[in-house]
Amino acid sequence: MNLKNKLAIISLVLPFALLVFGCNSNTFKKLNESPILHRTTMDQANLLQPDTLTAATTSEASSYDASIIIQPDVKYQTMDGFGYTLTGGSALHIQGMSASARANILRELFTREGNGIGVDYLRISVGGSDLDEYPWSYDDRPAGETDEDLAYFSMAYDTLYLIPTLKEILQLNPDLKLMGSPWSPPTWMKDNQDTRGGSLLPKYYAAYANYFVKYIKAMAAKGITIDAITVQNEPLHPGNNPSLLMLPEDQAIFVKNHLGPVFRKHSIATKIIIYDHNADRPDYPITILNDPDAAQYIDGSAFHLYGGTINTLTTVHEAHPDKHLYFTEQWVGAPGDFEKELSWHTENLIIGAPRNWCKTVLEWNLAADENQLPHTDRGGCDRCLGAITISGDEVIRNPAYYIIAQASKFVPAGSVRIDSNNDGDVVNVAYLTPENRLVVILQNKNETAVKIQLKQHNKSLEVSLSPKEVATLVWY
Numbered sequence: 045m046n047l048k049n050k051l052a053i054i055s056l057v058l059p060f061a062l063l064v065f066g067c068n069s070n071t072f073k074k075l076n077e078s079p080i081l082h083r084t085t086m087d088q089a090n091l092l093q094p095d096t097l098t099a100a101t102t103s104e105a106s107s108y109d110a111s112i113i114i115q116p117d118v119k120y121q122t123m124d125g126f127g128y129t130l131t132g133g134s135a136l137h138i139q140g141m142s143a144s145a146r147a148n149i150l151r152e153l154f155t156r157e158g159n160g161i162g163v164d165y166l167r168i169s170v171g172g173s174d175l176d177e178y179p180w181s182y183d184d185r186p187a188g189e190t191d192e193d194l195a196y197f198s199m200a201y202d203t204l205y206l207i208p209t210l211k212e213i214l215q216l217n218p219d220l221k222l223m224g225s226p227w228s229p230p231t232w233m234k235d236n237q238d239t240r241g242g243s244l245l246p247k248y249y250a251a252y253a254n255y256f257v258k259y260i261k262a263m264a265a266k267g268i269t270i271d272a273i274t275v276q277n278e279p280l281h282p283g284n285n286p287s288l289l290m291l292p293e294d295q296a297i298f299v300k301n302h303l304g305p306v307f308r309k310h311s312i313a314t315k316i317i318i319y320d321h322n323a324d325r326p327d328y329p330i331t332i333l334n335d336p337d338a339a340q341y342i343d344g345s346a347f348h349l350y351g352g353t354i355n356t357l358t359t360v361h362e363a364h365p366d367k368h369l370y371f372t373e374q375w376v377g378a379p380g381d382f383e384k385e386l387s388w389h390t391e392n393l394i395i396g397a398p399r400n401w402c403k404t405v406l407e408w409n410l411a412a413d414e415n416q417l418p419h420t421d422r423g424g425c426d427r428c429l430g431a432i433t434i435s436g437d438e439v440i441r442n443p444a445y446y447i448i449a450q451a452s453k454f455v456p457a458g459s460v461r462i463d464s465n466n467d468g469d470v471v472n473v474a475y476l477t478p479e480n481r482l483v484v485i486l487q488n489k490n491e492t493a494v495k496i497q498l499k500q501h502n503k504s505l506e507v508s509l510s511p512k513e514v515a516t517l518v519w520y
Contacts, residue, residue, distance in 0.1 A: 077520045078096050078097060078520075079096075079097040079505055079517060079518065079519045079520065080094050080095065080096055080097070080517070080518045081094070081095045081096075081097055081507060081515050081516070081517050081518075082094050082095070082450075082453075082454065082515060082516045082517075082518070083095055083509075083513060083514075083515045084386065084446060084450060084513065084514045084515065085510055085512075085513050086382070086383040086386070086387075086511070086512045086513070088382060091446060092446070092449060092450065092453065092516075097505060097506075097507065097517075107495070108495050108496060108497040108506075109468075109470070109490075109494035109495050109496065110467035110468055110470035110494060110496045110497070111467055111496070111497045111499070112464055112465060112466075112467055112470070112472055112484075112486075112496060112497070112498045112499070113464065113465055113499050113500075114462065114463070114464045114474050114482065114484065114498060114499065114500040115462060115463040115464070115500070116462050116474075116476050116482060116500060116501070117462075118462060118463035119460050119461070119462055119463075119476070120401070120460070120461040120462070120463070121368070121369075121398070121401055121402075121403055121460070121461055122403065122458060122459070122460050122461075123398065123403055123404070123455060123457060123458070123459045123460070123461065123475070124164070124165055124221055124271075124370075124403045124404050124457055125163070125164030125165030125220075125221060125404055125452070125456075125457040126163065126164065126165060126394075126404070126405050126406070126448050126451045126452035126455065127163040127164060127165040127166050127167070127404070127406050127407075127448065127452065128163065128166060128167070128406055128407050128408070128409065128410040128431055128444070128448065129166070129167040129168065129169075129173075129225075129372075129373060129406060129407075129408055129409055129410065130166045130167070130168050130206070130209065130210070130410050131168075131169060131173050131175035131176065131409045131410065131411075132169060132172060132173060132175065132176035132177070132201075132202075132205060132206060132418075133175040133176055133177070133409065133411070133412060133417070133418040133419070134175070134209075134409055134410040134411040134412070134430065135205035135206040135208075135209040135210075136177070136204075136205045136418065137411045137412065137413055137434040138150070138205075138209050138411060138434065139204075139205045139208060139209060140434070140436075141434065141436070141437050142437050145437035145439075146212070147212075149432070149434075149439055150209075150212055150213055150216060151216060153213075153410075154213050154216045154217040154220065155216050155217060156453060156456075160453070161445075161448070161449035161452050161453045162452045162453050162454075162456060163217075163220070163448065163452050164217065164219070164220060164221065164452065164456060164457040165220065165221050165222075165223070165404050165406060165457070166210075166213075166220060166221075166222055166223070166406075166410075167222075167223045167224075167225055167372055167373070167406050168206065168210075168222060168223070168224055168225075169224070169225060169226070169227055169277075170182075170224040170225060170226035170227075170256070170259055170273065171226055171227065171228065171286070172201075172227060172228075172239075172286055172420070173227045173277070173286070174227065174284050174285055174286065174287075174419055174420050174423060174424035174425055175409050175412070175418065175419050175420075175424065175425060175428060176418060176419075176420060177418045177420075178420055178421075179227075179228065179239035179240075179285055179286040179420050180201060181228065181229065181230040181231070181286075182197050182198060182199060182230070182255065182258070182259060183196050183197045183198070183230045183232075183255065184230060184231070185230065185232050187237070189232065190232045191230075191232065191251075192248070192250075192251045193251075194251065194254060194255060194258055197255070197258050197262075199259075199262045199263075199266075207266055207268065210222070210268050211266070211267065211268070214267070214268065219457065221271040221272070221457070222268065222269065222270050222271055222272075223270075223271060223272045223273065223274065223317070223370075223372065223404075224259065224260075224263075224270050224272070224273045224274075225273065225274040225276075225277045225320060225372070226273075226274075226275075226276060226277060226288075227277050227284065227286040227287055227288070228240075228286030228287055228288045229244055229248070229252050229255065229288065230255075232248075233245060233248040233251065233252055234288070239285055239286040239287075240282070240283070240284065240285040240286060240287055240422055240423055241282035241283065241287055241288070241289060242282070242288065242289065243288065243289050243290065243291075243294070244288060244290065244294070244298070246297075249297070249298050249301070249302045250302055250306075252298070252302070253298070253302035253303045253305075253306040253307075254306060256273060256303060256306075256307075257306055257307070257310050257312060260273070260312055260314050261310075270314050271314065271315065272314060272315035272316075272317050272343065272370075273314055273315070273316060273317065274317045274318070274319075274320035274346050274372065275290070275295055275298065275299060275303065275316065275317070275318055275319075275320070276288055276290045276295065276320060277320050277321075277373075278320065278321045278322075278348070279291070279295065279319070279320070279321055279328075280321055280322075280325065280328070281321065283423055284423045284424070285420045285421065285422045285423035285424055286420070287423070292327075292328045292329075292331045292332055293331070295318060295319075295332055296331070296332045296335050296338045299316060299318065299332070299338045299341055299342065300335065300337040300338035300340075300341065303316060303341070304316065304338070304340065304341025304342075305341075307341065308341070315343035315344075316341050316342050316343060317342070317343055317344055317345065317346050317368075317370060318332050318333075318342055318344075318345050318346070319332075319345045319346055319347065320346040320347075320348070320372055320373075321346075321347070321348055322347070322348050322349065322350050322351035322352050323347050323348070323349050323351065323352030323353060323354060323356045323357060324351035324352030324356070325351075325352070326352075326356050326357070326359050326360050326363075329345035329360055330359075330360060330363045330364070333345070333363070333364045333367060334363075339364070339367070342367060343367065343368055344367040344368030344369055344370060344403075345360055345367065345368075345369055345370070346369075346370040346371070346372040347369065347370070347371055347372065347397075347402070348371075348372065348373045348374060349371075349374055349392060349393070350374075350375075354392045354393070354396035354397055354400055355396070355400055356400075357369055357371075357397070357400040357401060357402065358400045358401060361400070361401040368401075368403050369400070369401045369402045369403065370402055370403055370404045370406075371393060371397040371402040371404060371405045371406060372404065372406050373406060373407075373408050374389065374393055374406075374407055374408060375407075375408040375409075375425070375428050375429075376389075376407070376408070376428075376429045376431075376442065376443050376444045376447075377427045377428070377429060378416050378427045378428070378429040379429065380429045380442050380443045381443075382443050382446075383512065385443035385444070385447065386443055386446060386447055386514060387487075387489070387512060387514075389407070389443070389444070389447045390447060390450065390485075390487050390514050391471060391487055391489065393405050393407075393447070394447060394448075394450060394451050394473070394485060395471050395472060395473045395485060395487060398461050398473050399461075399473050405448070405451065407431060407444040407447060407448055408428060408444070409428050409430050409431070410430060410431050410432065411430040411431065411432050411433070411434050412428065412429065412430035412433060412434070413433065413434060413435055414433055414435050416428055416429065416430075429442055429443075429444070430442060430444070431444035431445040431448065432445055450485060450514055450516055451485055451516070453516075454477075454483045454485075454516050454518055455475050455477065455483050455485075456477060456478060458477075458478040459475040459476065459477045459478065459483070460475060460476050461473065461474070461475055462474050462475060462476050462482075464484065467496075469488070469489035469490045470486065470487070470488055470489070470490070470494060470496055470509075471486075471487050471489065472484050472485060472486045472487065473485050481518060481519070481520055482500065482517075482518075482519040482520075483516060483517065483518055483519070484498065484516070484517040484519065485514075485515075485516050485517075486507065486509065486514070486515045486516070486517060487513075487514050487515075488509035488510070488511065488512060488513050488514075489512070490511060490512070491511050491512070492511055493508065493509065493510050493511055494508070494509050495507075495508050496508070496509065498517070498519075500519070505517075505519065
């Protein structure tokens with residue numbers, strides 16, 4: 045029988061063989077797919093560019109610049125996802141787009157279809173943030189008036205931009221998780237009667253706890269589930285607008301005597317997360333978690349990295365290993381230096397935060413316009429570069445887009461971080477996805493190209509990275 049006839053017979057028999065042995069074509073493809081390395085280079089010639097790796101190696105270890113051993117059986121935290129903060133200003137710009145342009149960018153951001161980057165987690169502000177048109181709350185009253193019964197509580201402003209945007213996103217990704225963070229309570233609850241700074245008056249602790257309940261229930265009535273809330277954004281930074289100074293002992297009292305009990309009373313399942321500020325003050329969350337009456341209501345702690353070092357977060361984990369950690373904010377300053385931002389954020393956040401027990405990694409604002417608007421006066425951020433810049437229907441993808449995409453596109457929610465070693469200036473973080481795929485995010489911090497050997501069980505793979513390159517390996 046000649047080769048042509050043999051091939052014809054194989055093409056007829058193979059589908060039936062797969063059916064008999066219980067394999068469909070997708071299973072057969074998965075079993076035979078080659079590892080793919082998705083490369084991003086500092087010159088931007090490659091942006092998540094796929095590169096198929098074909099050969100396992102048998103070279104001596106001494107021939108490599110780095111050797112990484114991956115142990116899929118050693119498992120750590122389960123990831124909730126990678127993403128951004130959808131500020132009020134971000135939603136305003138998204139809603140200003142034409143319906144078709146908006147649909148296209150939301151599909152790109154929140155699905156993994158085609159060029160989609162698969163964002164699974166968003167942080168939103170409870171009331172206004174400094175990247176809104178102006179500071180506001182859900183219960184603003186004229187000077188001298190109070191509203192302890194929250195009779196004037198209203199979500200009206202959120203119905204203009206934020207809620208319509210969230211509904212469109214949830215249609216694309218119904219499993220997306222949302223975290224709400226307040227920048228300030230209503231001014232009538234504060235000792236300085238101002239949107240900026242001041243402290244929450246103890247006599248309004250109960251009213252403010254009920255304010256959170258009303259917010260969560262109002263969102264639920266719109267079909268939007270708030271998975272978690274942080275008690276206060278940057279509680280040690282009262283210079284922003286809006287903002288609030290909330291010391292750890294005050295946050296502990298608020299949680300254990302008011303917020304936790306009222307959530308329990310109303311059967312609110314939303315997680316309570318404390319701190320939500322820089323890594324230079326691990327004592328803040330540890331102090332609160334050391335109080336068992338407060339800790340019983342708390343899921344974990346949230347962090348930014350405008351101060352301190354990322355490995356400090358492990359000290360919080362070691363002090364309270366039963367509580368979770370979240371990385372919730374880091375900005376990129378306009379106009380954005382691609383190499384500098386991608387390198388620093390990848391090392392410290394995309395790789396560093398999960399290696400220090402974080403379940404989320406969130407960059408700051410999702411979108412702004414070409415002038416970094418809107419922002420509030422008297423302290424609003426006027427240099428916060430969005431992950432995307434929206435100008436009409438035109439979209440420019442900035443450093444934070446690629447920083448998050450390098451992880452979110454390949455590491456879906458539910459992925460489990462697994463053990464791997466760093467080797468010198470080649471750093472990494474590894475995951476096992478819900479589809480049982482091995483994903484390794486690699487960074488070459490060297491100024492020269494490197495050759496890396498990766499090992500897992502009885503398999504090995506050779507990867508070459510150019511100077512400063514960041515890459516994500518999907519190893520089937």
